Amino acid sequence: MTHQFHPSILREYDVRGIVGDTLSEADARALGRSYGALALAEGAKRVAVGRDGRLHSPSLEAALIDGLIGSGLDVVQVGLGPSPMLYFAVATLGVDGGIQVTGSHNPADYNGFKMLLNGRSVFGEEIKALGRRAEVADWVDGLGEITEADVIPAYLDALLRGFDGKAYRIGWDNGNGAGGEILERLLARLPGEHYTLYTEIDGTFPNHHPDPTVEANLADLKALVADKKLDFGIAFDGDADRIGAVDSEGRVIWGDQLLMVLAAPVLKELPGATIIADVKASQTLFDRIAEMGGTPLMWKTGHSLIKSKMKETGSPLAGEMSGHIFFKHEWYGFDDALYAAIRLIRAVSDSGQTLTELRSDMPPSVATPELRFPVDDSRKFAVVDEVAARLAADGATVDITDGVRVQTADGWWLLRASNTQDVLVARAESTDQAGLDRLVSAIDAQLSQSGIMRGGPIH
Template sequence: MSVGHGFDPSILREYDIRGVVGQTLGPKDAYALGRTFATVLRRGGGSRIAVGYDGRLSSPVLEEALVEGLLASGIDVARIGLGPTPMLNFAEASAQDVDGGIQVTGSHNPRDHNGFKMVVGGRPFFGADIQRLGAMAAVGDWEEGSGRCESRAVFSAYVDRLVEGLAGIADGDLAGLRIGWDAGNGAGGPAVELLTSKLPGEHHLLFTEVDGCFPHHHPDPTIEANLADLKALVARDKLDFGVAFDGDADRIGAVDGTGRVIWGDQLLSIFAEDLLLRHPGATVVADVKASRTLFDGIARLGGYPVMWKSGHSLIKSKMQETGAALGGEMSGHVFFADDYFGFDDGLYAAVRLMAATVRLGRSLTEMRSAMPAMFDTPELRFPVDPARKFAAVEEVRMRLTETDARVVDVDGVRVTDDDGWWLLRASNTQDVLTARAESDTAEGLERLVGRIDAQLALSGLARA
């Protein structure tokens, strides 16, 4: 057995491996991950893996060390180069000779962070699987071997597959669309350039040059401040709508023609309506943070809504379990499985948004205006002692079982009453509790937040 490697425990997250380069994460970690992941893959009967990386300054060095480790444990490697995480997922899903994939990416995190997202056999690799990697690496439980390495060009094929999201819609029906695209200097920029050159309509692009310093704004489209440039572009050129992506382009953000943000659950409601026109009775999975109007709307349209745990790996797994055709969460991850591969892809979601406006016969601005006006909080996040994080939520759940409260406890507690609903859950990735509430009225929202505070106080905690 080889000499092992100890990962900093903080980098072994629920959904990926992620740390600060030069502090908690470096090339030795990448090499050890390669040795360990290759071992898992080989013992499961796999023989080849696809590897890609994003545009962060540290990504090429980490990718090199990762590949070295994979080869040393006897796995063949298909290197696909710089690109968005969905391109890596495409390379894994579309090739019969590829058994898994690893993307070197820091996603939407600060520019000095980086990490790895993994997939095996089309399924996310997360949770206990990641902890197992840490245990195996610590004792050097690695296979030995000498894998072969090749470069594999998938960029053009990936973009061509994105265009298929418009299948069945005449170019003439799309020709009048005028759309803004903000790549945020992330890894999706070159794909946005090629994609929009193949799409009908008029397209205005921002920040498509890959730059790991992110000179214009941070690539996280769930933070409204990061959409300021896109809003300005839409207003200046009087565009129909705009889309934006995170650093590895697996998440989407959007604004309508008036600059209003279309949040993740609102986007999902549009995609669900479009889907259910063509696939009546389809199942749609959304996370516990999503609006009540989303779940009610899916049911009203004849679909089957499933509320599930937050986290892109968890949503994807639930979709596979239930056979859902569509899934998504507030963070902008959207998964299409009706005529796509079922993984989250911000660029494909943008194409499907174009298709939805045509098939539904309404502009994005009209659809946003027709949505119920709700009063809600942003996601409220506050630090908590790690030892109390899950225990406090369980205390709240136990207290609520002694009442007639309507509680969904698939991920923390989501409580519905006459004022609306409120949610309290423990983050899987940080030592924080998160809360959210939604009501039809401002007064109702205030009362809901008061109930959250009251429950926290009973557990000796407070939002601070």
């Protein structure tokens, strides 16, 4: 029987939609059949499946597995846990791929699927191809088996392997996400004093939205750090593949700033290594990596794209402004906020300074949050091309790795088309407010020439 997915759920990096509206159990079953056919065509026989703590994740997982075993794939169920636990299972259980049922950091009514196969992320064109396969029921029939595996003990051991950090007083905000149980078990084994918020896994997210890159969501963590006079605080998103942090003064340590701290011990051990960050990252990060003897590489935003580039360049460490941190050094190369937290403790210890001192030593800069401009999907990439052409004609210093990133005397600004929403995303950074204002004016001027005006917030 053929199956049609709602076009909005076949996204660049995963399949994700609103349960009961754009995403159903029938979709999960059809995805299992399509993925199963793709996997078997590549010689895969066995895949791992995990799920996050959303209320509809068990039923979507059951339907997905029904589709997978109906294709003849064997399934290893690893159960409830964060996305990186599923990635760990794929890396260590001798399986050929894996799927995590997760809505990531989206609101509670969303859910979706992150897919791995034969050592890669399934993303972009491959996801669209799964949709086309379902439309014509290009599937295979079989009868796979289901087994279960408890990978939590091995995962915890791996997270702590080689731990050489000092004992700190740390606050942790799990945001009721899927990392809760593992975090509790991890902290029982970590030195130091630990204070936790919202470790109970609750798919309704009753306390705050589980996205640590939005500063408002860090309010409770800041209050905890201030109240207990802690050394720093760490937060996770809904499926614990993205990390956020605050120092003892409550200042947010953004993704690129975390990467500056994390890169130092890696470059001490691997001089000259390539450290990758996405085009949204601060110029101070790329400059700092070079100062530390590393090779900075600016690359496209998107965790699947970053992972691919890491493989290509042999990079030991990469990161995104969105809080995805990828360690190949002493780890497996996937984005794992729990592991990034452990490495942050180790890096701060190694520095001989506090995280607050490391944050204070970073060059002063003022930056915009992400500015979003609603634009029709059919037009968003064309607008970026138009801006790039005008800038080239003006002789501007432009990097076109992912959209346009323009360097001026005031600093830099970026304009790129979102891969997941019908928006253009812009960001700018300068050493002072006056410079930042000029950069934002330059963005507005370019966009107005293409008939685009800034809109309100988009989620």
